[in-house]
Amino acid sequence: MSHQFSRRDFMAASGGIGLASVFSGMAPMILSASEATVDGKPAILGGTPLNQGAYSHWPIVEDEIEASLLEVLKSGNWFRGDSRLHRADQFEKEYAEMNKSKHCIAVNSGTSALIASLAALEIGPGDEVITSPYTFIATINSVLYHYAMPVPVDVDLESFQIDAKAADKACSANTRCLLPVHIGGSPADLDAFLEIAKRRDLPLVEDACQAHFGRWRGKNLGTLGTTGCFSMQVTKNLSCGDGGAILTDDDNLAEKIYKCHNNCRGRSSDSFDFTYGASRAMNQRMTEFQATVLLGQMKAVEGYAETRQENAMYLNGLLAEIPGVIPAKLYDGTTRSAWHLYMFRIDKEQFGLDRGQFIDALRAERIPCSSGYGAVDWIDFARKTYASQAASRIYPKKVFDDLAERVGTLPNFKRLCGEAVWFTQNMMLGPKSNMDIIADAIRRIQKNAADIAKA
Numbered sequence: 001m002s003h004q005f006s007r008r009d010f011m012a013a014s015g016g017i018g019l020a021s022v023f024s025g026m027a028p029m030i031l032s033a034s035e036a037t038v039d040g041k042p043a044i045l046g047g048t049p050l051n052q053g054a055y056s057h058w059p060i061v062e063d064e065i066e067a068s069l070l071e072v073l074k075s076g077n078w079f080r081g082d083s084r085l086h087r088a089d090q091f092e093k094e095y096a097e098m099n100k101s102k103h104c105i106a107v108n109s110g111t112s113a114l115i116a117s118l119a120a121l122e123i124g125p126g127d128e129v130i131t132s133p134y135t136f137i138a139t140i141n142s143v144l145y146h147y148a149m150p151v152p153v154d155v156d157l158e159s160f161q162i163d164a165k166a167a168d169k170a171c172s173a174n175t176r177c178l179l180p181v182h183i184g185g186s187p188a189d190l191d192a193f194l195e196i197a198k199r200r201d202l203p204l205v206e207d208a209c210q211a212h213f214g215r216w217r218g219k220n221l222g223t224l225g226t227t228g229c230f231s232m233q234v235t236k237n238l239s240c241g242d243g244g245a246i247l248t249d250d251d252n253l254a255e256k257i258y259k260c261h262n263n264c265r266g267r268s269s270d271s272f273d274f275t276y277g278a279s280r281a282m283n284q285r286m287t288e289f290q291a292t293v294l295l296g297q298m299k300a301v302e303g304y305a306e307t308r309q310e311n312a313m314y315l316n317g318l319l320a321e322i323p324g325v326i327p328a329k330l331y332d333g334t335t336r337s338a339w340h341l342y343m344f345r346i347d348k349e350q351f352g353l354d355r356g357q358f359i360d361a362l363r364a365e366r367i368p369c370s371s372g373y374g375a376v377d378w379i380d381f382a383r384k385t386y387a388s389q390a391a392s393r394i395y396p397k398k399v400f401d402d403l404a405e406r407v408g409t410l411p412n413f414k415r416l417c418g419e420a421v422w423f424t425q426n427m428m429l430g431p432k433s434n435m436d437i438i439a440d441a442i443r444r445i446q447k448n449a450a451d452i453a454k455a
């Protein structure tokens with residue numbers, strides 16, 4: 001079991017001493033002061049990388065998980081439908097309580113959470129669903145799965161979130177659902193979306209797959225809309241490899257979602273109910289194994305959420321002083337971001353390097369980072385998805401042409417895809433000094449921008 005990265009290791013690591021070796025598996029290096037500072041030569045030009053192993057294994061194996069998982073394994077209670085251990089039931093209860101939501105339905109992925117939500121809301125062929133283009137493909141696929149039409153609207157360049165005004169403007173007589181995404185785990189403008197949903201009498205489904213325990217005006221993300229959909233895929237802030245959950249306060253909808261995810265079988269009924277409504281059902285159940293891995297993290301998650309918030313806000317302060325580095329803005333109603341991603345933009349003119357050069361230089365400093373989502377043309381993607389003869393009966397060519405014209409060219413989305421840089425949530429765990437390393441590396445790169453650009 002020596003390959004595991006446990007909570008004990010994590011606590012030792014984040015204490016500071018021995019951090020380099022625990023996090024990276026390499027021996028800590030002793031650096032001379034000049035090498036290890038902002039003033040040293042950038043790593044991309046042959047200098048010593050500023051990061052000597054500060055970040056960060058994920059997932060963290062909490063101590064609580066192992067024995068509990070073995071109990072499930074040895075007992076044969078693997079299936080929630082007849083388990084005497086009731087692990088999926090217990091997870092639903094605890095997750096609902098932690099989020100102050102009335103109901104939780106555990107599912108096998110975030111994609112399933114979205115599909116089951118839309119199924120229970122009876123979203124289907126011809127219906128339009130307003131959503132953000134700046135998202136993981138699963139958001140779009142969950143709409144296409146129902147033969148409904150995703151309507152991507154532009155993003156707010158400052159927050160990276162779906163632009164609420166653009167969403168309102170894009171509504172048509174066919175609009176049946178609002179599907180904002182809390183991208184990076186930071187809230188979309190929920191005041192605006194709740195107002196639009198109310199005024200237009202539309203259900204509001206929050207794609208909170210990245211937003212575990214983020215908060216809007218003190219309430220947890222995923223609990224303000226009609227439903228909130230979460231992912232527990234391995235990179236997410238709460239993970240069991242693959243898994244998901246739906247939160248809702250609506251009793252009827254909760255039962256309907258349960259049936260949708262359980263082949264028409266309700267939570268309490270012994271029999272199958274074929275008469276619950278106009279939506280389809282399948283098997284999207286969570287296993288007792290997945291639920292057990294999640295339950296073992298419940299004590300730790302709040303602490304991690306706080307650590308991410310403290311580190312990210314501290315990093316915001318450090319990066320604000322560097323010209324051309326523009327962190328994503330949080331809306332006023334944000335009480336806490338989940339910081340699934342720490343996102344910022346690089347302004348080439350102000351910084352002195354373009355985004356690609358910046359990323360290469362930062363990676364050379366051994367700071368892991370990525371350029372994030374690409375500027376996919378989702379209407380063209382929908383057109384190709386619906387290219388079959390059957391689908392083209394619902395959506396003739398003209399539908400896509402009209403939609404493309406209505407939605408427009410999404411200039412902010414395209415610009416964002418060309419300028420964004422992401423850090424992952426696990427980099428926001430650990431000591432504050434990890435944030436200083438990031439800022440120092442970026443400052444070092446900027447000081448030498450002209451030389452790096454020439455090289």
Ligand SMILES: *Cc1c(COP(=O)(O)O)cnc(C)c1O
Binds near residue numbers: 111244
């Ligand atoms: C991860 C993710 C999903 C899908 O979740 P899976 O568990 O991978 O199916 C959907 N939307 C967003 C924004 C995500 O980040």
